[in-house]
Every structure is written in structure tokens, then in C-alpha cells.
Amino acid sequence: xxxxxxxxxxxxxxxxxxxxxxxxxxxxxxxxxxxxxxxxxxxxxxxxxxxxxxxxxxxxxxxxxxxxxxxxxxxxxxxxxxxxxxxxxxxxxxxxxxxxxxxxxxxxxxxxxxxxxxxxxxxxxxxxxxxxxxxxxxxxxxxxxxxxxxxxxxxxxxxxxxxxxxxxxxxxxxxxxxxxxxxxxxxxxxxxxxxxxxxxxxxxxxxxxxxxxxxxxxxxxxxxxxxxxxxx
Amino acid sequence: xxxxxxxxxxxxxxxxxxxxxxxxxxxxxxxxxxxxxxxxxxxxxxxxxxxxxxxxxxxxxxxxxxxxxxxxxxxxxxxxxxxxxxxxxxxxxxxxxxxxxxxxxxxxxxxxxxxxxxxxxxxxxxxxxxxxxxxxxxxxxxxxxxxxxxxxxxxxxxxxxxxxxxxxxxxxxxxxxxxxxxxxxxxxxxxxxxxxxxxxxxxxxxxxxxxxxxxxxxxxxxxxxxxxxxxx
DNA sequence: TCAAAAGTGTTCGCTATACACCCATGG
DNA sequence: CCATGGGTGTATAGCGAACACTTTTGA
Numbered sequence: 161x162x163x164x165x166x167x168x169x170x171x172x173x174x175x176x177x178x179x180x181x182x183x184x185x186x187x188x189x190x191x192x193x194x195x196x197x198x199x200x201x202x203x204x205x206x207x208x209x210x211x212x213x214x215x216x217x218x219x220x221x222x223x224x225x226x227x228x229x230x231x232x233x234x235x236x237x238x239x240x241x242x243x244x245x246x247x248x249x250x251x252x253x254x255x256x257x258x259x260x261x262x263x264x265x266x267x268x269x270x271x272x273x274x275x276x277x278x279x280x281x282x283x284x285x286x287x288x289x290x291x292x293x294x295x296x297x298x299x300x301x302x303x304x305x306x307x308x309x310x311x312x313x314x315x316x317x318x319x320x321x322x323x324x325x326x327x328x329x330x331x332x333x334x335x336x337x338x339x340x341x342x343x344x345x346x347x348x349x350x351x352x353x354x355x356x357x358x359x360x361x362x363x364x365x366x367x368x369x370x371x372x373x374x375x376x377x378x379x380x381x382x383x384x385x386x387x388x389x390x391x392x
Numbered sequence: 393x394x395x396x397x398x399x400x401x402x403x404x405x406x407x408x409x410x411x412x413x414x415x416x417x418x419x420x421x422x423x424x425x426x427x428x429x430x431x432x433x434x435x436x437x438x439x440x441x442x443x444x445x446x447x448x449x450x451x452x453x454x455x456x457x458x459x460x461x462x463x464x465x466x467x468x469x470x471x472x473x474x475x476x477x478x479x480x481x482x483x484x485x486x487x488x489x490x491x492x493x494x495x496x497x498x499x500x501x502x503x504x505x506x507x508x509x510x511x512x513x514x515x516x517x518x519x520x521x522x523x524x525x526x527x528x529x530x531x532x533x534x535x536x537x538x539x540x541x542x543x544x545x546x547x548x549x550x551x552x553x554x555x556x557x558x559x560x561x562x563x564x565x566x567x568x569x570x571x572x573x574x575x576x577x578x579x580x581x582x583x584x585x586x587x588x589x590x591x592x593x594x595x596x597x598x599x600x601x602x603x604x605x606x607x608x609x610x611x612x613x614x615x616x617x618x619x620x621x622x623x624x
Numbered sequence: 625t626c627a628a629a630a631g632t633g634t635t636c637g638c639t640a641t642a643c644a645c646c647c648a649t650g651g
Numbered sequence: 652c653c654a655t656g657g658g659t660g661t662a663t664a665g666c667g668a669a670c671a672c673t674t675t676t677g678a
Contacts, residue, residue, distance in 0.1 A: 169399050173448045174406040177489060178480075216405045216487055220478035241604050244476040244491050246409075246452035256677065257409060259476050259489075326630070339637035343632070366677035391667090536648040558657070575659070577648065599656035623640090 175246075175255040177194040179223040180211030180258065181234065181293070182301035184284075185267035186318040188327060191284040191334050193298070194231060199210070199278075202252045203291030209298070210279070211258065225262035232281050233271040238317040239263040243297075250293045260297050262304055264317035309335055312389055313354060316375040322358055322368035325349070336392065338340065352390070354380040407478075409430060411455040412443030412526070413471070414492065415464065415534035416516075417499035418550040423516040423566050424499065425530070426463060431510075434484045435523030440576040441530070442511070443465035443490065450473055456493035457461035461509050465503040470549040471495040472529070474536040475529075482525045492529050541567055543622055545586060548607040554590055562608065582620070586612040 164236050183194040195207040209232045220241060229235055239261055246257040265280065282288070284302070289295065315331050325327040329345045349355055355373040365368040415426040427439040442463045446455040452473060461467055463545070471493055478489040499513065514520070521527065540546050547563050561577045581587055587605040595601040 166403060167401050168403070168405045169401040170408075171398060171400070172408075173400045174402070175409055175446070175448065176402075177407055177409065213404070214407070214478070216407065217480055219480055220476060220489070241476060241598070244452060244473060245493065246446070248449055249452055257452070257491075259478065308456065324630090341669070342630075343670085348667085352626090363676075365629075366627070368628060369629075377658040387626085401655090421673060573642070575643085576659080578658085580640085595649075597656075598654070598660075600648040
């Protein structure tokens, strides 16, 4: 099918296929979203989700991981496909289908992109209007994240290795946009048995020093294989 | 981009994109799956999920609906995208990405396909080995269905307009592969307020005649907008 | 010593679950 | 009249939700 001058010919028309990444982080206060500024038309100068063309020799998830790596330097963050967007007119350049992925990263581990594109974290509450149909993709991603956190401890993907109970609670409250009772939240979490206590630590605020915990993946996997539900 | 002889040329290679449909039904006894027999290579003679190439002027969901219509004659059945499969080698003919959809139909409303392809219902427990990676797609679809039924009353999409409590219970038991207590199941369902009683009916079995119900979508939508969970 | 945030335990109500007997129907 | 399957209510246990005071720390 390949012709000399880098042209590819097919008997029927084919769409382009891209992967896009909705990359969430958490800075201890807000849920954040990593966006890149478009340097070329269309939508030049607007903010957009990181993404790019799927290569012919890579699976969609690998394409998404590649994009994630280019923007964050991370190779082993949480990432999963959540939906494909295929509206006919979603890209003015022609028929482009995007396989959208949801990534959760620890902001502290992200190194500024050596990529040419300018990347920047935005508070989820304060996201500008995005290029293409990325506003819709973001809405769907947010919905997917909220659904997911009811069943799997994805919150731990967003927190540092060691974290406090108030941090964990605040993260859940930010994602779900609700308030929990401290005592109920803590006892529920602790009774699940998926948190390891560590030992107290320096603080920096005029208040009592909270205990710190670490996520225990072994216990979580054991629980999960017995079939359980992480409820809120 | 279009050339004279029905050839389409692009500066970079592009994958083909198809939609596939996992069409579930329920015959009162088992969960059923609608498959078509492949008439051409590759995998000629094997059973496969209904599917086909996505047209350049249709959204993925419309392509899936078109496939569904061709196989079942149904235009308004429940259908949603659940996942995209993009493994590099999933199709021996080349790079083919498929956007997989889950459809739930009332078997009684399905008319035999006027389509050339032979279509046939299989019990989910008795599905043959499928072409391509359709075994995997089916596994994922089954998983998605089980997840979904925990939150939304998708079961009603599979039952006739009017149904009995034992039918509804048996459907849930078939999908989730569990047993429920009759009394608990019935009272839970009734207390949700999404079932309208109708009036008893003819039976055909040597036993008491069960009451019949109808799904009340208005009440369900009202409940849903208040935020509730359908649990099992 | 004051303000800010963390730690802790008990009560109450609801819902899930377990469980047994009687009734209607067709053969 | 018998076999099959449907209908019904209650008691218990576990879990989620509500709730107030004391402790630690930095300023």
C-alpha cells in the first residue's frame, strides 16, 4: 500500500486516529488538569488535552502512555482508556477519531515537559475553554473518575507515597464534591485494612501533627479478589 | 484527497475503523448472544460479533446502530459504546481498530435478519470460539453489563414490556450468576417504586399465576436525578 | 494563651439478610 | 389431590450517619 513519496493509498477512505490524555493531579488543595497550549492551527493558542496520532505499530494504550511520558516524564502512572470520541465534525481538519484516556499522576513526580509545547496545570474548577471537543471529553473523564473512585482506590494514585488522613479525605471530597465526617471517614478507611500506619511527622501548620499512612496494595488486592466494594 | 479510481491517499498511514456490537437478549431462561457466521476469509465459517466498517459520515454510535438494525430490525434498542480495541495484530488483514458497543434487545422484537449473513442466538454459557479477538471483546462486554446492572435498571431492556417478578429475578440471577431470596428481591424492587403493577394474567404452568409489572421510567428518572443507587 | 486542626467512641436508624408457611393452579 | 411455584412478614445483624469534646502544635 505504501507509495514512494510517503503516501498511503487505500480503496476506501479512512479516518485518522489519535489518542488523548486527560491527566489529573492533586496538589493537596485542588484537583488539577494538565493542558498544553496549541502552537499550530487549528485552535492555535488555545489550551487542549495532550494527545497525538496513534502510530501503526502501537496499541492505543501505548500511544497514550507515550503522550503521557512526553508531557510528564512518567512511565508507570495509572492510565486507562475510558471512551472513544468519533463525532463526524469534531476536528475541522477532517475525520479524526480519538481514543481518550484517563491518567492519574502524583504532581510531585512530574518533571516539566522537555517537550516543545507549553504545558501547565489548571485547577479543575478553573479550566479555560478548550480546543476541539475537549470540553466534552473532560466532562466525561471527570464523570468516569467519580464513578471509578467508588470502586477502586484510585485516589492513592494522586497522593504522594506517604500521606495523612486529612489529605486523603480532602482528596475524596474534592473529587466527589461532598463533605465527609472526619471520624466516619477515618474509621471506614482504616477498617478496610488497606492503609499502613507509618509514624508521625513534621508539620508546618499551627495545629496538631497528623499521622501518616501508606497504601497497602497487597491487602487491597486480597480484598478485591474476595469481591468487595469501596463505598462512599 | 480523493483520486479517480476510488482510491484514497494520505501522507501518513491510517488504520481501518470498525464498529462491533455485542447484542444480548434474554429468552426467559438464559442470557443470549447474537452472532453471525463469517462468509468470507479471514475466519471464514467461524462465528463473530456483528460489525462492519465505520462510514466517514457517521458517528461510531450510528455505525453501531446501523449494524444492530441490519441484524435485528431494531432501531430504538438500548446501545452504548463500552470500549475500543486497538491491539496491533487483532486483525490479520492489517491495522483495524474496533469501537465495541453493547446492545440489549428484547428477543421477541427481533425479526430474523433479512441480511445475507446467517445470524443466530447462542446461550452465553455455550458460545463457540469466535473470530478475531471477539472472545476478549465478549468477556469485556459481559463484565460491563454486570457492572452496569448494579446502577441502572438495564434489565428492563431485555424483558418484554410486561413481566413477572420471578422473570425479573431470574434475569438478574442469570446476569450476575448468583441466587437471591425471593422475598428480599421482590420487596427491594417494589420499594424502589420503579415497577407498576398491572393485573394478573394467564399462565401456562402448573402453579400459581404470578403478578405482572411494567417498568416505570418516569419514576426511575425522578429517582435517578435525586441521586440513588440500585444495589445488588 | 489562643487559634487551628487532629484524634477519638457511641448511639440510632436503616437496610440487607435469613428464614417458613400458605395459596393458587394445572394435570 | 398432588406437585409446582408464587406470595407474604418478621427478627437480627451490620453498616452508614450523626454527633462533642479533648489534645497538640505554632504563633
